[in-house]
Amino acid sequence: MKHKAKWMGLLFLTLTALLLVACGKVGGNDSDESNKESKSKDSVAIKHEGGTTHIDKKPQRVVSLEFSFVDALAALDIKPVGVADDGKKDRILKPIRDKIGDYKSVGARKQPNLEEISNQKPDLIIADSNRHKGIQQDLEKIAPTIMLPSFDSDYKDNIEAFKTISKAVGKEDKGKDRLKEHNELMDKYKKEITMDKSQPVLATVIAKSGLLAHPENTYVGDLLKELGFNNALNKTETDNLSKYLKGPYVQLNSEVLSDINPGRMFIMVDKGKNDPNLKKQEEEPVWQSLDAVKNDNVSVVDRNTWARARGIISSEEIAKQLVDISKNEQNDKQQK
Template identity: 85%
Template structure:
């Protein structure tokens, strides 16, 4: 009889241990679910060029260190508290300035002011993976930081960066709607650009150092390709040309420009047709002998819009300008 009691006691003890283990297992699983639920509820983990960063849900205070990021925020109806604007607010395109309202300048894009960034008490910082790689750790000490391409990005890179920014600021649905609107607008403008797109086109900034060309792997270069243009730099080897600030932009001398001999040029200038750097360029005999110049197919465009902004709003402005240039060329040809 005692033996039977011992067996029952052992069985009871074994059953108790099993039940406690099961309860513990359920508790642990419940804890895991709770943890994942908090992650979804309280924030999001963003994958970017600098790694992975956890950002609180719907950050209210955003600092942007490149104009393309400001463009993205404006398109998402998010007003940044700080912008690296080179101390020149007019470098931000007017339609974007209207959307973002007042903000605090946090210095130059090349070298932003860390103290001023910190003073804005940001919830998230959006930095350039090229220009700001060296200060990533300093930025992360101030606030969660995501590193995205801008200075050396192309058009498609920018669209992907826009999606990342939309997710980071809790505006994914808004971002999808805005990209759909963007694509529809670009298709519309593309159809309205009636100029001869088969003419080899050269897009370049005119600066003190000469012409800084934008080949296909740049923002404007790829954007023009998407709109159906043929890039003149496809017809020459560019590997040995000097690059500007380690970016994809190429410095052209008179000899290379003559070899390229573009059929059309878009010249990005700070001061329009009266830009002193452009006037100096026009004095070069090589310039006067280019097909684009001889056939009156040189358009001087705003450098801020074409070269510095690099965003979906600015690209819509570029496409709109190209459609307007087409209309003007049609009028001129009809009057002749």
């Protein structure tokens, strides 16, 4: 009897232990489900060019690694804690600087400083899907990171990026309202740009390396197309110039420039009409033979605004400048 009672006691203890383990597992599953449910409530899933990232709703400390993303944040009334600004704050357009206030520089856009980014304790990093794809994993170790087009984006790509950023920072409704305002402004400016848009137009940066043109699949090229301009470097032209391509941009030599022979040019420089690279270009014989030069249809514009910013605020600034150029041309004609 004693032997039987001993075995009954062991069996009872074993069953009790099994029940406790089972209850523990059930409790654990409930906890896991609760955590998943909590995560879904407290975060938003953002699809981007680098995958899908879960971001806490309304992140408070955002780091931007491109100017177009700074533009988007400013349009949403968000002040980033860190910006890759190439160590030059004046590269950010003044209306955008005024909105975002103070921030910490986190290095160059081409090669941001990971340690400095980490020091800002961000809860969201917005990176360029072209320039920063090699450091995506490093960025993700610091904070949730979304990868969006900027450097090689066109105007429409940038609008889509703005929508993604609006969702990521918990301001989707404000983003929709701002885009509605943007579209209305751009329609207004489009009507007020009275210059001849049918002429083949060339938008190009002039730097030490020469002319780097922006065809219609670039930000400026696509924006000009949206405003009704006829781009001299359309898809057919750029397909024939594939050996000159640098990403979406086209390196022009004198021969190619002469063949294109634009009727109007927008020249993007860093130092205005007295930019030394522009002065050097103006001495070239081919330059003097261009229709745009002969007919005084060359406009010198700010490279930061036209080439580097690539955002909805900067595009509004470009459109306003085109309206002003139109008015000046009309005044000049009336005085002749």
